[in-house]
Structure formats: structure tokens, C-alpha cells
Amino acid sequence: MAKLIGGITTSHIPSIGNAMANKQEQDPYWKRFFDGYEPVKEWLAEKKPDIVIVVYNDHGLNFFLDKAPTFALGCAKTYENADEGWGLPVESHFEGNEEFSWHLAHSLVEQEFDLTTCQEMLVDHGCVVPMDLMYRHLDECPVQVIPLAVNTVIQPLPSANRCLALGKALGKAIASYPEDKKVVVVGTGGLSHQLQGERAGIIDVDYDLACMENIITNPEWLASQSHSEIIEKAGTEGVEVIMWLVMRGALDKTVKTIHKHYHAPVSNTGAGVLILENP
Amino acid sequence: MVWTEKEYHSIPGTYVFDGKRSASAYALNKLLYSLNEEENRAEYHADPAKYADKYGLPDEHKNALINGEFLKVLHLGANIYYMAKLAVPAGLSVQDVGAAFHGKTTEEFLQHLLDQSGFQTEIKDLKGYWNG
Secondary structure, eight states: OOEEEEEEEEOOOHHHHHHHHTTOTTSHHHHHHHHTTHHHHHHHHHHOOSEEEEEEOOOSSSOOTTSOOSEEEEOOSEEOOOOOSSSOOOOOOEEOOHHHHHHHHHHHHHTTOOOEEESSOOOOHHHHHHHHHHHTTSSSOOSEEEEEEEOOSSBSOOOHHHHHHHHHHHHHHHHTOSSOOEEEEEEEOOSSOOOSSTTOOOOOHHHHHHHHHHHHHOTHHHHTSOHHHHHHHHOTGGGGGHHHHHHHHHSOSSOEEEEEEEEEEETTEEEEEEEEEOO | OOOOOOGGGGSTTOOOOBHHHHHHTHHHHHHHHHTTSHHHHHHHHHOHHHHHHHTTOOHHHHHHHHTTOHHHHHHTTOOHHHHHHHHTTTTOOHHHHHHHHHTOOHHHHHHHHHHHHOHHHHGGGOSSSOOO
């Protein structure tokens, strides 16, 4: 049977991708941020997952406003990256796993999460930057990738509580897959940032750290907040943190904290890293 | 017909992107989305007004866009992720755009980010948050 071995949280902002492309990891501005990923790389090397489910939002590459699914699951053989107008180099494709994706789709819809299935799906920086942070140091990506896109772009977004519930259903879906596969779920985005308006430039370290602590021990704290409450503290784009709840919901109620790291400012954001392990 | 009021409408200096904003600026966002492609970016920069006409932008949207009035473009309903597709390839960073929203210089905005984060003083006292 498939086993969800753990979850990771990470930022996915494009400036990280540019810093990697320009080999700036050791620059004073970036060093402390990238140092926070060394334990992630070590943990992944030790645990050797077969499949990584990346929970992210599309920022206008695969989806435009003509069709904006609340939850969209990649069910493709491979996933291409493409020019998204952010100046990022276009990366080679990721290998998917159609059988596993369709198993997830069936299970999630049976559990009344009526998501959108995608047999062609371009993945943008929201998925690519986290994959690079975890695996760019290797010659070949050693895992299959399943993109799970959450609408955090146009209101109405799914509630934080709904994201936690999706995660719980995702955990059941993974556990019911009959093949022996080790799976990791990655919750991406956040933490506090607001790119837009006269209030641009919000970074709230206290709120970010409260999110990180509560994600570990009490995710209901975040799940019970409205979008307005989250946006007031974390900024308009900080609402992406609801995607961390998908990761957390998939894991067991009690998890082991392997690593936690926080850095700010990273571009316009606070950036948090967690590795949580299922018992 | 009325647009229903939402709680997030009352957050100052903040324009949460929703159906109301999207419906009022669909052509504008569609133009910005088209800038994913290099050849479209080249066509836009060769003649911004002509490109705006091609997408059927109302005059107010067109003028704000081609004059680079970022705050106005945002007020009119542009999505910030789509605005980046215009700004970033043109050599602007999200800090440059943030500074424009504030009417500050980029240096002042960068200092604002540092001041907001409180990172230098707070992070040293954080237990458990690995300090690389």
C-alpha cells in the first residue's frame, strides 16, 4: 500500500527561482534562506519518496480567468513548464503518474471533493520553485510529481477549513492506493506578503510564526480563520497559506517535527520551511 | 442588480481580486495574460496603444496601462499576478512595483520591508527556528 511518509512546507516565489538560476545561494542576502533547505534535501535523500504531491496555486500560466477551478488535479503523464512572463528560465518537464493521479481523483470525488482533472497541465513557479528547492542539486529528478492546484487567485477561494478537509480526504486517498509507494505532500506559498495596493509590503513575523507553530500542533487555529482575517494579517497574497492546510490535513493528527526554519524578508515575503513526519 | 459587499472590501489599501473586479477588467487581464508569450510582449512594447485596442480595452484602462500608472491599473481591476507579466520582463522587480504603489523609491520600499519584518531583532530570540 502507498504510505504518506511526511509533509513539507515552503515558499514558491519567483525570486527564489531567479536566485537559483543565477547561482546566488551563497550571496549574503540569500544564504540564510537557502541554508534552511539543507535539512530538507537530507531528509528527502534519506527517506527516498517515490511520489511528491505539490499543492500550489497557478498564477496565470495553465489557467486564465476564463476557467478558474477551485481544486485542479494533474492527471497527466508529464507536466511541462513554460514562459510565464516572470523572467524565469523554462525548466524541463516533470514525470507524473497517471494511475496514481486517477486513483486520487476517484477517491477524492467519492469523498465529495468534486475537483477538476487535468490531462494537460502546465506547471508554473508555484510548483517548479519548490521542486527546484528540493531536487535541483541532483542530475535528474528522482520522484514523480502530482500537481494539485488550489485557486488562491480569484475570490471566492476555498475556505481555510475546506483546504484542511481536502487534506484529510487526500490522506485517505493516498493510504488506499494498492501499490507500495512512499508519498510526500508539499504545501507551498506564503507566508505573509502583499504585492498590491497602498498596503503592499506587509511582513508579519509574529503571525507567520503563529501559523507555523499551529500548523504543527493545532491546524484548526488557522482553519477557523476567514480569508479577511488572514488577509488583514498576512496580506492579499499571504492567503496562500491556506494551501499549507492541505498538506497538514493529509498527515496524521500527531506528527514529528523534523525541521523548522523561518527567514524574512525574502523578496516581499516571510518564508517558512517545515518538515513534518508521519509516525 | 447589485454586487454584494464582502468583508475584505473594508481592508484599507487592499484590492482583493474577486468576480466584481475581474468582471470590470476582463479585457485588461486578458491582455496582461497574453504577455506570457515573448512574441506578444514584443508586439505590446512595439505599440502599446495598438495592442490595447486589439484587446478592446476601454480608454480609461488603455491610458492607465500605456502610461504605466500601476496603482490606477490595479484600482481598475488588474490582477497583481498578471500585472507582473508586464512589469517583470520590462526590467522591474516586485519591489519596484511595490514602491510605485506607495509613491516611494525602491530603496525606501526595501527599507520598509526590512522594518516590517523586524527580522533582525526578533529572529535571534526565536527558539527552535534553525539559524543557518
